[in-house]
Amino acid sequence: MNNFTDAIKHLIVINIIVFVAPQLMQTDYTNILALHFPKNEHFxxxxxxxxxFMHGGFAHILFNMYGLWAFGTPLEQMWGKNKFIFFYFSSGIGAGLIYTLVNYYQFNAIYDLFIQAGLTDNEVIAILKEGSTNDIRVLQAITQQQFNEIFALYNTPAVGASGAVYGVLVAFGMYFKDAKLALIFFPVPIAAKYFIPIMILGDLFFGVTKYSVGNIAHFAHIGGALIGFIIAFYWKKNQFKMY
Known part of the structure; x- marks a missing residue:
């Protein structure tokens, strides 16, 4: 069984503290720590x-921390602590940035319909804060489904280490491509070089269609995978050390 390397051990401990402490203190730090849409007042x-370091529930943090440990340990052993930490945060922050860009594109497509209907920016923001469609101009400008979509984009923050873990998963697949992986709901072992692309394609499919189950930030997963691939690919071709 893999040992806990320094960086992964500290990351898991911090994640657990941030998950447990608000529950013990009966305090909600979502507005401060979770990733909000840039137009939101809490951003x-x-x-x-x-x-x-924020997670939506026990299963969420459990799967992310397991993935971090299982796939990140051999990478930290190979790269060293500093290099792994740089990779982890680069993948996670990159995932958040790409997630925001995708949300901006989706948001603006609907937001422009509000403006075309004669609403000002302040009026649109006020409507999105209240969640009200009482203004006749709103009903004339967009459908209820479009309103629900833009309302969710504006008000629903993103939490979780999944983007960073996807970056770790991709790097693992690049360096240990023949390692056999399996999921609980698909227990047949598959080589990492096939398994990981299938997972990412699944996120892409669910991200661009309406078939997603649950409130999952698929484009954050894809963003983390993309940034992780770029960094790992470069490092594999150009070896260097970080002290």
């Missing part, structure tokens, strides 16, 4: 880093 640039 802060630090959230691109802090949202990596």
């Amino acid at each position: 802060g640039f630090w959230q691109y880093a802090t949202h990596l």
Whole structure:
């Protein structure tokens, strides 16, 4: 069984503390630490880093921390602590940035319909805060489904280390491509070089269609995988050390 390497051990401990402490203190830090949409009043640039330590439930943190340990341990053993930490946060922050860009594109496509209907920016933001469609101009500009979509984009923050873990997963697949992996709901072992692309394609499919189950930030997963691939590919071709 893999030992806990330094960086992974500390990351897991911090994640557990951030998950448990608010429950013990009966305090909610979501508005401060979770990643909000940039137009939301609770948005802060630090959230691109802090949202990596927030999780939506026990299963969420359990699977992320297991993935971090299982796939990150051999990478930290190979790269060293500093290099792994740089990789982890680069993947996680990159995932948040790509997730925001995708959300901006989806948001603006609907937001422009509000503006075309004669609403001002302040009026649109006020409507999104209240969640009200009482203004006749709103009903004339967009459908209820579009309103629900833009309302969710504006008000639903992103939490979790999944983007960073996807980066770790991709790097693992690049360096240990013949390692056999399996999921609980698909217990047949498959080589990492096939298994990981299938997972990412699944996220891409669910991200661009309406078939996603649950409130999952698929484009954050894809973003973390993309950044992880770029960094791992470069490092594999150009070896160097970080002290």
